[in-house]
Amino acid sequence: MLNARRRFDRSTALLITFVVISIILMTVDVRGSNGGFAGSMRSVTQAVVAPIQGAANAVVRPIAGFVDGLANLAGLRSENAALREELDEANRRLAETEPLRSENEELRKLLNLPSVGALQSxxxxxxxxxxxxxxxxxxxxxxxxxxxxxxxxxxxxxxxxxxxxxxxxxxxxxxxxxxxxxxxxxxxxxxxxxxxxxxxxxxxxxxxxxxxxxxxxxxxxxxxxxxxxxxxxxxxxxxxxxxxxxxxxxxxxxxxxxxxxxxxxxxxxxxxxxxxxxxxxxxxxxx
Amino acid sequence: MRRHRIRALIAVLIAVILQTTVFPRPFGASPNLVMLVAIGIGLYMDPELAVVSGFVGGFLNDLLGNTILGLWALVITVVAYGASQYRRQAEGNLIRMILGIFALTIAGQILFGIVGTLFGQGFLADTSLVIGVLLTGVLSLMLAVLVLPLVSRLVAGGRWFALVGPGPERAIW
Missing domain, CATH: 2.40.10.340 (Rod shape-determining protein MreC, domain 1)
Structure with missing residues (x-):
């Protein structure tokens, strides 16, 4: 009984300690500018974990795709029909806007404003x-x-x-x-x-x-x-x-x-x- | 005991990696795997180990996410402690165990929303927050059927389907 009481007390003391540490961390992070201490820690952790995430991703992605596919199975047929309609509509709009696009490109050149398509990506x-x-x-x-x-x-x-x-x-x-x-x-x-x-x-x-x-x-x-x-x-x-x-x-x-x-x-x-x-x-x- | 501690921390680490990788998000929400593992450790293992695992898991979650550092650490530590204190109430009772897991995940999400908002994260601006929190609770409960036996057997070294923590266990089947 005494042992159990002591263990309870230790876990409560640990809880209070970690809650205080968490609040200090949150305060430091919120008050820090441009990432600061927290930003540096995040960058280091992300750099270390990124390869593991990449490997885990390769395993999890097909499973995630399968689960999503199952969840959306009923809607796939109607979604397919809707997408075909959208594609027809998009093609029609594209044909209509082609003259406007070339006009826009010419005007941008005249104004020296590169378009999104000209950006490196x-x-x-x-x-x-x-x-x-x-x-x-x-x-x-x-x-x-x-x-x-x-x-x-x-x-x-x-x-x-x-x-x-x-x-x-x-x-x-x-x-x-x-x-x-x-x-x-x-x-x-x-x-x-x-x-x-x-x-x-x-x-x-x-x-x-x-x-x-x-x-x-x-x-x-x-x-x-x-x-x-x-x-x-x-x-x-x-x-x-x-x-x-x-x-x-x-x-x-x-x-x-x-x-x-x-x-x-x-x-x-x-x-x-x-x-x-x-x-x-x-x-x-x-x- | 030391082996159990190492296993618990490895379980938390794996949960964090899976949580932050492209985890299935049916209906736009995802179960909180790290919180579930912390709850499992709280239910099946030493309370101190649960609190430490909760803090480590939460802190790693913070480092690999974009929310303020320490927020998940606080929430998952509190939830793990809550699970360890709830263990006696859930002892030998499947319904209480299910309700407890659901309540702890919901309480964790609410605590996260409130503390995050107090620290300027604006989570309460999300008008679909209530639905999201409930959905996460339900999905976490569904995933618990898979995760808790793993924690019970592989981390705590107990039975696959146990209803209580360390000491004499009562198997569901």
Whole structure:
């Protein structure tokens, strides 16, 4: 009985000690600037664990694919039909926008503004995800050895994914758009309205604009505004119509263009924003 | 005893690697494997070992994630301690054990959300948080059917399907 009591006390003392250590760590991390002590520890750990994660990934990925496939089996047929329709619609739109695209390219050349397509980039594969559903970040298998640096934007075939927040030699951590501490400047296609799209975890992004004059209609397309990201990257679509109320900012949810739960390959754009003028990394080769 | 400690820490390390690798996320949520292993160690092994394993697992989770350093360490340490204290209540009772695991995973997620928000992480801004927390609890419970026997047998050196911790065990079958 006495022994059990002593053990209980020791485990309680250990608990209190570890809770205090955790609070100190959190305080140091929150107060530290530019990563600091915590950032250095994370980089070292990520560099050590990255090869193990890569190996584990090779084993787990087929199993994960199988489980996802089973979960989505019923919806595959209807999804296939919907995708065919979308493809037809996309081809039709592509044919319509081709003259506009070449006109846009010419105007950009005249204004000396390189387009997203002219940027050097690096294709990377998702190697690890956040450590929980609260952690909206991924780790990709390209790092400083491949020319990746902090703040480079990341996209996939559907649209903007996020931006690089830390880099090791062979891996990089990408903060997803859905992260509650992440916001991206956006503009509504077809209007002059601008605002920011803020992450809200698993929920849709939130569009907030204090300057928008027009109403934002459901389905409106939002793309990145020039600044931290290159202009024109697809962010998502307005889920609801929102009208400006006197004295209040327009707010409406945005359905992200990217499905963040199925990310596999992404493209890291070698884009270096310099405020206020946007400067681009030189395009050396297509990769 | 020393062998059990090493096994427990290896189990936690493997759980962290699997959790941060591309873990299956059916319905957009994933079970919390590291928390489950810590709960398993709390239920089947020494309370002190549970607290240490919880802290180590949580700290590694923090280092390999993007949340503030020490947040998962705090949460999983508390959950592991809770599991070790709950062991007596769950003794020999499968229903209590299931309810306990579910409650501990949910409580862990809520604690994470509250403490994270207090430290400026903005987790409570997520309007689908409640559904996400419940879904994670349910998925963790489903995974517990696989993980707890592994912890009981391979880490604690007990039976595959045991309902209690160290000492005399009562097998489910």
């Amino acid at each position: 690096q294709i990377a594969r998702v190697q690890a995800r956040g450590s929980s559903d609260f952690d909206h970040s991924i780790v990709v298998n390209k790092g400083s050895a491949d020319g990746v640096v902090v703040d480079y934007p990341v996209r996939n075939v559907d649209g903007l994914v996020g931006r690089v927040v830390s880099v090791t030699e062979n891996s990089a951590r990408v903060l997803l758009l859905t992260n509650p501490n992440h916001a991206v400047e956006v503009q509504v296609v077809g209007s002059e309205d601008r605002g920011s799209a803020k992450g809200r975890g698993a929920s849709d992004l939130q569009f907030i604009s204090a300057t928008a004059e027009q109403e934002i209609t459901e389905g409106a397309t939002l793309v990145t505004d020039a600044g931290r990201y290159p202009a024109g990257l697809l962010v998502g679509y307005a889920s609801e119509t929102a009208q400006r109320q006197a004295g209040f900012a327009i707010q409406t949810p945005i359905k992200p263009a990217v499905d963040f739960s199925t990310l596999d390959f992404v493209e890291i754009l070698f884009f270096v924003p310099v405020d206020p003028a946007v400067q681009l990394a030189p395009a050396e080769s297509d990769s």
